[in-house]
Amino acid sequence: MKNPSRSSGLLLLLALMGILPCRLHAQDVRILSPVSRSYAITQATVVQAPGKKLDRATVLVRDGVIVGVGQNLTIPADATVIKGDSLYVYAGFIDGLSRVGVNKPKEESTKERQKDPGNPAPEAAGITPYVDVRALLNPVEKSIEEWRALGFTAGQVVPYGGMLPGHAGIVYYNGEATDKSVLNSFSGLYSELTPAERMYPATILGVLAKWKELYRQASYTKAFAGVYASNKTGVESPASDRVLEAFYPVIDKTVPVVFKAEKNLDVQRVIALKTQLGFNVTIAEIKEGWDLIPSLKPNAKVFLSLDIPEEKKDDKGKVDAAKKKDEAAMFPDSVERKALEKRRDDFIALYTGQAGAFQKGGVPFGFSTMSAKSKDVKGNLKRMIKAGLTEDAALAALTINAAQALGIGDRLGTIENGKIANLVISRKPYFDDKSKVVYVFIAGKQYKIDAPADDKAAGTKKEKP
Amino acid sequence: MTSIRRLVLSAALLGMTLSLYAQDKGSVLIKGGTVLTVTKGTLENTDVLIRDGKIEKIASGIAAPANTKVIEAKGLFVMPGIIDAHSHAALDAINEATSPVTSEVFTGEVLNPFEVNIYHALAGGVTTIHAMHGSANAIGGECETIKLRYGVKDAQALKMEGAPRTIKFALGENPTRVHGGGSNILPRTRMGVEFVIRESFAKAKEYGAAWDKYNKDKQQKGFHGAPPVYNLRLETLSEILKGNIIIHCHSYRSDEILSLLKVCQDYGVKRLVFQHVNEGFKVAPELAQYGAMASVFADWWAYKFEVYYSTAYNAAILTRNGVVTSINSDDGELMRHLYHEAGKTQKYGALNDDEALSLITINPAKQLGIESRVGSLEVGKEGDVAIFKGHPLSIYAVPTVTIVDGLVRFDREKDVDDMRLSVDPKEPLEAAVIHTQQDQSDNCMKDAEEIFYNLFDLK
Numbered sequence: 015m016k017n018p019s020r021s022s023g024l025l026l027l028l029a030l031m032g033i034l035p036c037r038l039h040a041q042d043v044r045i046l047s048p049v050s051r052s053y054a055i056t057q058a059t060v061v062q063a064p065g066k067k068l069d070r071a072t073v074l075v076r077d078g079v080i081v082g083v084g085q086n087l088t089i090p091a092d093a094t095v096i097k098g099d100s101l102y103v104y105a106g107f108i109d110g111l112s113r114v115g116v117n118k119p120k121e122e123s124t125k126e127r128q129k130d131p132g133n134p135a136p137e138a139a140g141i142t143p144y145v146d147v148r149a150l151l152n153p154v155e156k157s158i159e160e161w162r163a164l165g166f167t168a169g170q171v172v173p174y175g176g177m178l179p180g181h182a183g184i185v186y187y188n189g190e191a192t193d194k195s196v197l198n199s200f201s202g203l204y205s206e207l208t209p210a211e212r213m214y215p216a217t218i219l220g221v222l223a224k225w226k227e228l229y230r231q232a233s234y235t236k237a238f239a240g241v242y243a244s245n246k247t248g249v250e251s252p253a254s255d256r257v258l259e260a261f262y263p264v265i266d267k268t269v270p271v272v273f274k275a276e277k278n279l280d281v282q283r284v285i286a287l288k289t290q291l292g293f294n295v296t297i298a299e300i301k302e303g304w305d306l307i308p309s310l311k312p313n314a315k316v317f318l319s320l321d322i323p324e325e326k327k328d329d330k331g332k333v334d335a336a337k338k339k340d341e342a343a344m345f346p347d348s349v350e351r352k353a354l355e356k357r358r359d360d361f362i363a364l365y366t367g368q369a370g371a372f373q374k375g376g377v378p379f380g381f382s383t384m385s386a387k388s389k390d391v392k393g394n395l396k397r398m399i400k401a402g403l404t405e406d407a408a409l410a411a412l413t414i415n416a417a418q419a420l421g422i423g424d425r426l427g428t429i430e431n432g433k434i435a436n437l438v439i440s441r442k443p444y445f446d447d448k449s450k451v452v453y454v455f456i457a458g459k460q461y462k463i464d465a466p467a468d469d470k471a472a473g474t475k476k477e478k479p
Numbered sequence: 480m481t482s483i484r485r486l487v488l489s490a491a492l493l494g495m496t497l498s499l500y501a502q503d504k505g506s507v508l509i510k511g512g513t514v515l516t517v518t519k520g521t522l523e524n525t526d527v528l529i530r531d532g533k534i535e536k537i538a539s540g541i542a543a544p545a546n547t548k549v550i551e552a553k554g555l556f557v558m559p560g561i562i563d564a565h566s567h568a569a570l571d572a573i574n575e576a577t578s579p580v581t582s583e584v585f586t587g588e589v590l591n592p593f594e595v596n597i598y599h600a601l602a603g604g605v606t607t608i609h610a611m612h613g614s615a616n617a618i619g620g621e622c623e624t625i626k627l628r629y630g631v632k633d634a635q636a637l638k639m640e641g642a643p644r645t646i647k648f649a650l651g652e653n654p655t656r657v658h659g660g661g662s663n664i665l666p667r668t669r670m671g672v673e674f675v676i677r678e679s680f681a682k683a684k685e686y687g688a689a690w691d692k693y694n695k696d697k698q699q700k701g702f703h704g705a706p707p708v709y710n711l712r713l714e715t716l717s718e719i720l721k722g723n724i725i726i727h728c729h730s731y732r733s734d735e736i737l738s739l740l741k742v743c744q745d746y747g748v749k750r751l752v753f754q755h756v757n758e759g760f761k762v763a764p765e766l767a768q769y770g771a772m773a774s775v776f777a778d779w780w781a782y783k784f785e786v787y788y789s790t791a792y793n794a795a796i797l798t799r800n801g802v803v804t805s806i807n808s809d810d811g812e813l814m815r816h817l818y819h820e821a822g823k824t825q826k827y828g829a830l831n832d833d834e835a836l837s838l839i840t841i842n843p844a845k846q847l848g849i850e851s852r853v854g855s856l857e858v859g860k861e862g863d864v865a866i867f868k869g870h871p872l873s874i875y876a877v878p879t880v881t882i883v884d885g886l887v888r889f890d891r892e893k894d895v896d897d898m899r900l901s902v903d904p905k906e907p908l909e910a911a912v913i914h915t916q917q918d919q920s921d922n923c924m925k926d927a928e929e930i931f932y933n934l935f936d937l938k
Contacts, residue, residue: 131662132577132578213577214578216576217574217575218571218589219575219585219586219588223575223711231708234708234709237706238705238706241703279571279591282633283589283634286635305632326904344912350896350912353897354908355908357911358902360902362904
């Protein structure tokens, strides 16, 4: 144990190889096996789907799936009963794009200077579309717990990297060993318009050109692979190419390209690329989409960022003397300063009102959290609701819309018989100022978040050491 | 304090102007001005009628059709919108400086309609610009000709639809410093630059031939061979060789200008415009004979070793030798007073008014291949107009109204203080009013500065 980083790496490796059971390496979580995998949440307010509320209803969960929703249900004898008299039950929230539970690569202290910056190896330039996100999952990554405590039960997660970091996958935020957390190992090919550092493509110009070139190259090699498969004699066999082969499912349209596009122009560029090349696209982490609603309507697979700019408080009185003097020199006239403040505040309102504008524009959307801080999320949701988003639409974005955009609407997103038992259970309605998440269920497993200390019903003893 | 009151109203006014901009083309009647057509002489007390974005009639006493805005231009000068054949405004990136050849990149994909520089240029009577790749590479990227429709937020809507494709080349110190000096690869010398261009053309020729062969083979029954490796860089270069893309080449010295002429001659490339061309005056007859054009500065030089041998008579000498010549800005500030720059050719070279105005109107239009649509006031052309108080070649000239496609995009009387289309809430308030060095950096070497300055330990 002289080298802790090496030993934890070894543990991770063993875990990935399936040698260690999850309980061993996740030693500080200490989950006790529940007696049975049957639960009954009784007498609760159950929001089955946005706008579809059942009062004093029961939700039955068995072996990971929902087996009953409604009033007057018989409680199975082996069920762990959660008395839901003052509780609200929602479908588990789904995050459209994040890196929750994904290992961050170590910063290389000395970046190797490229001999020929115009021809770097693909992996040096951030082009690793073949990377399987499962190889990077880390069940003890600390943010999993934070997001779960907010009600997020699953999300589309992606590797870190440059313009083509690898596969997106859909995972449960359950902190379990990799293969027990994966719902869809390849939900899309993840991409960002992120240039490489001091090598090609070093600008957005190069990124867009490289993207088009790779896609078209892949179209040709894929077509030739088909021709070759039907007649292998007399011609050279096609070479293996991990980068190009990673595009094949995109060209086949069996998976979309999942783009992160925060700014207005990022979104415009992604739409232009999609229009030129014709792939299916999911655009996530949108922050400035209010002017683009008409052009996003036909795509309709969008995730809006839960990160919005802070409201600027009137900082009069708090400003120190030096800053005041600077400002006086800069703005001899307070009218000018006020006008600039007003424009800034108008724009903050646009960011805050984005989700509401999408709702009004009739474009269904989910939410993504990639650049949001978990501690801000609930406040941000409330600000969006105050700015015009309805609570039902907010809930839809967190649940059913996200599930549908990710192609898992048949399994997640609502509380219905047969669906996977992902639930958020709160005291007071979720969007209420004083609401608290009490339990979260992920694939039928109960997580205690803010339950009373003497609550024996919770299958977990303690989440933190 | 009227200006301040205006500022308070700015947001509201901006909203109004934006809704006006939502339509693409407009109608306007400009009444009673001195019309400087540039190609058809000067017409006193004449009206110009633009309908649905096109010039419909130029005559005196035109009655305003219904729902047409009327601009009273008595005592004012009406000229075609100014065209800047060399700009880097409205772009999010300018140089992909990592490779000496980057013909695969395209500035048309990185347009930024939110850049307030676009409005500043409108305030100088400019209506069309050539948004170019920078000069870090021997063969840079494709460029986009855009109209300054400030107010649109759709980047595609800035494009001048149907304008010919153009591409940036660069000779001399910039590519040799960035790649030879900075990365220790070709080209390190002017010989190297020529070699890089020749080699690229040769590869493009082979590439084109390989695809031609493949496409022919494919017709044969039973053929199941592999296609050539698709290469976007060579795709673009092939189009140059086919004559489908106009080369705009950054250049200063006469020897390298002649060497590129020879390269183009060898490969049958005819459409060629030299940019900067400070020593163009030395090789003006050769340029004219080849049909190559020149886009120059009025009097800007000595910022680099290769740019010392220069003269303010350059534009006039080129013009008198029959070279289609324009005056460009290559700079956000200079772009706002190209009419002054054109006026300098009357002091240095005694060009007449039409010749001087041609340098910033019809001639740059010819260099961009858009002379049938813009660059002069003629019936049937697009309604791009700049209105001046005072003759535009006079030092007292003040641009008052700028019209693009029949829509007023700049009006000095209604010029609000805060014309930003987008505000970043994370930016400090001061960012809106401080004019930094950064704002001036939309030049040839943007995105390549690091390599450029590291080489000389300049920071």
